[in-house]
Amino acid sequence: MSGHPSQAAVALPVPGCTEPRVTQERGQRAVFCGLTSIIWLHRKIQDAFFLVVGSRTCAHLIQSAAGVMIFAEPRFATAVLQDRDLAGIADCNDELDRVVAQVIERRPEIKTIFLVSSCPSEVIKLDLANAAQRLGGHYAGRVRFAEYSGSGIETTFTQGEDSCLKGLVADLPKAPADRRSLLIVGTLPDIVEDQFSRLFGELGVGPVHFLPARSSTDLVAVGPDTSFLLAQPYLGETARALLKRGARAISAPFPLGAEGTREWLRAAANAWDVAPERFEQVIAAPLARAERAVARQREALRGKRISFLPDSQLEIPLARFLQRECGMQLLEVGTPYLDQQMSAAELPLLPGGVRITEGQDLDRQLDRVRADRPDLTVCGLGIANPLEAEGLRTKWSIELMFTPIQGFDQAGDLAELFTRPLNRQNRLGF
Amino acid sequence: MELTFWTYEGPPHVGAIRVVTSMEGVHMVLHSPQGDTYADLLFTMIERQGKRPPVTYTTFQARDLGGDTAGLVIRTLREACDRFKPRVMVVGDSCTAELLQDQPGSLASGAELSVPIVPLELSAYSRKENWGASETFYHLVRGLLAARAPAPGWERPARGDERRPRVNLLGPSALGFRCRDDVVEITRLLASVGVDVHVTAPAGATPEDLLRIPEADANVCLYPEIARTACSWLQRTFKQPTIETVPIGVGATCDFLREIGEVTGVDVSAAVVEAQSRLPWYSRSVDSTYLTGKRVFVFGDASHAVAAARIARDELGFDVVGLGTYARESAREVRAAAKVYGVDPLITDNYLEVEARISELQPELVLGTQMERHIAKRLGIGCAVISTPAHVQDYPARYSPQMGFEGANVIFDSWVHPLMMGLEEHLLTMFREDFEFNDVATPSHLASLGGHSQRPAEGELAVAAPEDGVAWESDAEHELKKIPFFVRGKARRNTEKFALERGMQNISVETLYEAKAHYGR
Ligand code: SF4
Numbered sequence: 001m002s003g004h005p006s007q008a009a010v011a012l013p014v015p016g017c018t019e020p021r022v023t024q025e026r027g028q029r030a031v032f033c034g035l036t037s038i039i040w041l042h043r044k045i046q047d048a049f050f051l052v053v054g055s056r057t058c059a060h061l062i063q064s065a066a067g068v069m070i071f072a073e074p075r076f077a078t079a080v081l082q083d084r085d086l087a088g089i090a091d092c093n094d095e096l097d098r099v100v101a102q103v104i105e106r107r108p109e110i111k112t113i114f115l116v117s118s119c120p121s122e123v124i125k126l127d128l129a130n131a132a133q134r135l136g137g138h139y140a141g142r143v144r145f146a147e148y149s150g151s152g153i154e155t156t157f158t159q160g161e162d163s164c165l166k167g168l169v170a171d172l173p174k175a176p177a178d179r180r181s182l183l184i185v186g187t188l189p190d191i192v193e194d195q196f197s198r199l200f201g202e203l204g205v206g207p208v209h210f211l212p213a214r215s216s217t218d219l220v221a222v223g224p225d226t227s228f229l230l231a232q233p234y235l236g237e238t239a240r241a242l243l244k245r246g247a248r249a250i251s252a253p254f255p256l257g258a259e260g261t262r263e264w265l266r267a268a269a270n271a272w273d274v275a276p277e278r279f280e281q282v283i284a285a286p287l288a289r290a291e292r293a294v295a296r297q298r299e300a301l302r303g304k305r306i307s308f309l310p311d312s313q314l315e316i317p318l319a320r321f322l323q324r325e326c327g328m329q330l331l332e333v334g335t336p337y338l339d340q341q342m343s344a345a346e347l348p349l350l351p352g353g354v355r356i357t358e359g360q361d362l363d364r365q366l367d368r369v370r371a372d373r374p375d376l377t378v379c380g381l382g383i384a385n386p387l388e389a390e391g392l393r394t395k396w397s398i399e400l401m402f403t404p405i406q407g408f409d410q411a412g413d414l415a416e417l418f419t420r421p422l423n424r425q426n427r428l429g430f
Numbered sequence: 431m432e433l434t435f436w437t438y439e440g441p442p443h444v445g446a447i448r449v450v451t452s453m454e455g456v457h458m459v460l461h462s463p464q465g466d467t468y469a470d471l472l473f474t475m476i477e478r479q480g481k482r483p484p485v486t487y488t489t490f491q492a493r494d495l496g497g498d499t500a501g502l503v504i505r506t507l508r509e510a511c512d513r514f515k516p517r518v519m520v521v522g523d524s525c526t527a528e529l530l531q532d533q534p535g536s537l538a539s540g541a542e543l544s545v546p547i548v549p550l551e552l553s554a555y556s557r558k559e560n561w562g563a564s565e566t567f568y569h570l571v572r573g574l575l576a577a578r579a580p581a582p583g584w585e586r587p588a589r590g591d592e593r594r595p596r597v598n599l600l601g602p603s604a605l606g607f608r609c610r611d612d613v614v615e616i617t618r619l620l621a622s623v624g625v626d627v628h629v630t631a632p633a634g635a636t637p638e639d640l641l642r643i644p645e646a647d648a649n650v651c652l653y654p655e656i657a658r659t660a661c662s663w664l665q666r667t668f669k670q671p672t673i674e675t676v677p678i679g680v681g682a683t684c685d686f687l688r689e690i691g692e693v694t695g696v697d698v699s700a701a702v703v704e705a706q707s708r709l710p711w712y713s714r715s716v717d718s719t720y721l722t723g724k725r726v727f728v729f730g731d732a733s734h735a736v737a738a739a740r741i742a743r744d745e746l747g748f749d750v751v752g753l754g755t756y757a758r759e760s761a762r763e764v765r766a767a768a769k770v771y772g773v774d775p776l777i778t779d780n781y782l783e784v785e786a787r788i789s790e791l792q793p794e795l796v797l798g799t800q801m802e803r804h805i806a807k808r809l810g811i812g813c814a815v816i817s818t819p820a821h822v823q824d825y826p827a828r829y830s831p832q833m834g835f836e837g838a839n840v841i842f843d844s845w846v847h848p849l850m851m852g853l854e855e856h857l858l859t860m861f862r863e864d865f866e867f868n869d870v871a872t873p874s875h876l877a878s879l880g881g882h883s884q885r886p887a888e889g890e891l892a893v894a895a896p897e898d899g900v901a902w903e904s905d906a907e908h909e910l911k912k913i914p915f916f917v918r919g920k921a922r923r924n925t926e927k928f929a930l931e932r933g934m935q936n937i938s939v940e941t942l943y944e945a946k947a948h949y950g951r
Contacts, residue, residue, distance in 0.1 A: 028486055028506070029464040029467070029487075030470065053431070054525075055441060055526070056437055057443075057465075057525050057554070063436055064468055064472060074435060077435045079434075080432045082431065082556065083555045086555055098431070099432075103433065120525050123495070123526055151463070151465075151492075152464045154491075154492050363513060381475050382471040386481050389480030
């Protein structure tokens with residue numbers, strides 16, 4: 001991201017001198033599609049409904065990935081395409097209108113409906129942008145309509161959120177000039193959001209807005225005086241959309257771990273010209289808490305070897321945290337995509353020569369895991385038990401998406417997610 | 431388009447994966463985008479399988495679409511053959527690939543692989559998981575055995591005395607309901623009457639095992655949802671009779687033994703007389719008196735639902751107040767059964783309709799799938815899971831079959847547990863005026879299900895509250911509160927119905943007791 005090089009990243013010690021080795025792989029992938037992000041997005045944006053236009057597979061994916069966590073009638077559903085829709089017996093747009101009417105009848109309190117396209121709807125070239133416009137006109141004043149792709153042919157897992165937020169950016173009103181504000185981009189659990197709001201308040205950085213907002217009708221204005229800071233690493237498209245709207249990017253490591261959070265906050269503080277003494281003073285107590293909490297877990301993690309299979313795109317900042325703050329040894333860091341721009345402040349923090357793999361060829365990657373025999377492998381749900389059955393300890397990556405892990409007061413919890421499987425291994429008598 | 435919140439069944443290719451995952455020596459190439467790999471977790475997380483399913487996904491992306499997705503299929507097939515060295519390769523496509531019309535089956539046949547190919551057409555936009563499993567099993571059986579089909583007019587020779595009768599157990603599969611233990615139980619049961627199990631498939635079977643299927647005297651269609659199509663083909667082609675009774679419950683297990691006796695000629699009378707299950711005695715014992723007339727709602731796949739209804743009425747003395755299935759393919763059987771129990775059959779795969787029916791009927795026990803477990807939990811009703819779709823807790827570590835005599839024991843325990851323990855119910859009734867035992871006193875076993883904290887307010891339960899408003903006088907309302915909460919909803923509903931039918935405006939204490947006498951059971 002141009003314009004605002006982060007002071008923070010440059011000031012940090014850079015261990016080693018070699019660039020990370022990035023290898024591209026193509027082959028079988030074992031990552032969810034972008035539809036999965038509906039699981040956390042619908043919990044964040046509580047007055048929105050996510051309507052996937054897809055197949056039974058799409059419906060089954062979301063419910064399987066969500067597991068049994070959701071008992072209530074969910075604020076997401078799938079309009080399942082049938083033979084008659086494909087054969088042209090039924091007009092897909094009429095059908096969609098009918099289904100949308102059903103949704104609105106059941107959930108009259110819903111303020112926004114996201115029409116989410118899937119592989120099947122994209123392959124048959126069903127134009128949901130058009131549909132969103134038509135329906136938006138029809139329900140004007142009652143329900144807003146937005147549209148984005150969550151398909152597996154276009155998006156991988158967390159990219160679903162990128163695709164959703166990118167669409168939202170286009171709808172944000174234009175901010176009047178001379179109204180400086182900070183926009184934090186990426187879904188964060190409410191509790192984390194509140195902690196950050198308090199810290200920014202104490203630092204005198206603000207006004208601060210969050211994207212996505214908790215309410216879908218809360219449309220924050222953006223313009224040249226908006227500075228934005230990514231809270232999640234997988235939001236490259238959203239960031240580029242914001243740049244196009246004239247907003248300015250603040251580059252920083254991501255707020256994972258004590259150090260990551262400190263540097264993330266520092267980048268914002270610097271952009272607001274907060275005096276260094278004030279910055280240190282404001283973060284002193286929570287930083288010390290975070291360091292103490294991480295230190296308690298470090299004993300169990302130090303020297304342990306870890307591999308990441310590509311999954312959430314959180315792999316790079318997680319690897320940085322686990323290596324620098326917890327003393328783990330990185331074997332392979334797989335990530336579905338490596339957005340060099342978005343990771344610009346992270347990559348220099350990784351040890352030189354670390355093996356980064358972008359993309360996936362599942363069976364070859366598993367061969368490498370079997371050869372490396374890491375103490376811990378971070379992987380998707382489908383692969384965890386098979387690796388455990390081979391005597392390897394694993395951490396399922398999807399838990400990282402459902403657990404508050406960002407910020408000072410979650411740094412210890414984040415480390416603990418990785419010590420738990422090792423701790424368990426020590427306790428069990430077999 | 432069909433608005434779907436939750437789905438009972440996955441898409442047909444998930445059924446196909448269930449069958450190949452059940453077997454040894456079979457691999458599948460599924461032409462599909464990356465997200466479809468979620469199917470792995472169904473097996474590795476829900477059923478805790480220690481191996482990934484034997485499936486390679488082509489995981490094509492948008493950038494492949496303009497190019498050569500057919501080439502991708504062939505590359506994937508070659509690599510999968512080299513790496514996994516299967517003895518049979520199954521090839522199919524998921525919903526998205528079906529639209530691309532790459533025809534992976536014909537591509538595979540043309541790719542000169544050194545392995546037999548079984549191509550599948552999975553009709554993702556009209557069919558579902560169980561159908562997909564059934565088709566896959568049928569095509570595997572047929573694909574391997576068609577070349578060995580005897581000439582038309584061939585008759586199966588009678589079994590000589592040199593060996594014991596033997597049957598195949600067809601249908602048990604990965605992610606099926608308690609299949610692992612049912613197979614053990616039925617194998618034991620058959621051994622006890624001198625019948626051997628020849629091949630069990632697809633669970634645990636190799637392609638070579640499938641080739642041995644025709645050597646048995648009959649096929650037990652243990653899970654009709656998966657095996658019926660294959661069984662009827664085998665019956666037509668190899669003249670192997672099909673044993674149709676699904677042995678769930680004491681009565682059905684005895685019927686199953688009789689059918690085995692008729693088909694194989696063994697004497698099963700002793701086994702039927704002994705009926706080695708504790709269920710009949712437990713059910714007759716005095717503590718079970720409180721089970722009498724419990725109102726149960728039954729929903730699941732057709733064979734489990736129909737079997738459960740029979741046990742509920744004839745072996746536990748419950749009242750079946752509702753019966754249904756999500757499997758439209760088997761609607762006929764369920765309709766026929768519903769007629770026997772005098773209830774309206776509910777044939778739907780829309781879980782909202784099921785929920786509406788359950789809250790309308792207010793049963794005391796729900797026998798269903800994991801979907802009904804969620805519904806029942808929300809309504810504060812006890813529930814036992816009897817059918818797929820099931821969740822991780824329905825794949826227990828202990829031996830817990832549903833079939834055969836031991837299965838009946840398991841069923842007795844697991845259905846009775848969610849109901850109020852007899853003594854506990856009596857105590858609650860006896861002490862209902864005692865402040866310690868008032869409405870918030872939740873039976874201990876329900877507390878584990880969420881107890882009263884999850885129970886909706888009574889107003890929500892009383893879905894039948896008439897709109898034109900029969901008013902409750904405050905005395906009557908007060909009296910109603912003295913009725914134990916687990917029957918209060920029903921009492922309220924009946925009283926209102928009673929009052930409405932008689933054109934009453936108000937409900938007094940008198941009306942309440944008149945209604946009670948009217949409906950008294
Ligand atoms: S990969 Fe495509 S078809 Fe599969 S679940 Fe995701 S959006 Fe649906």
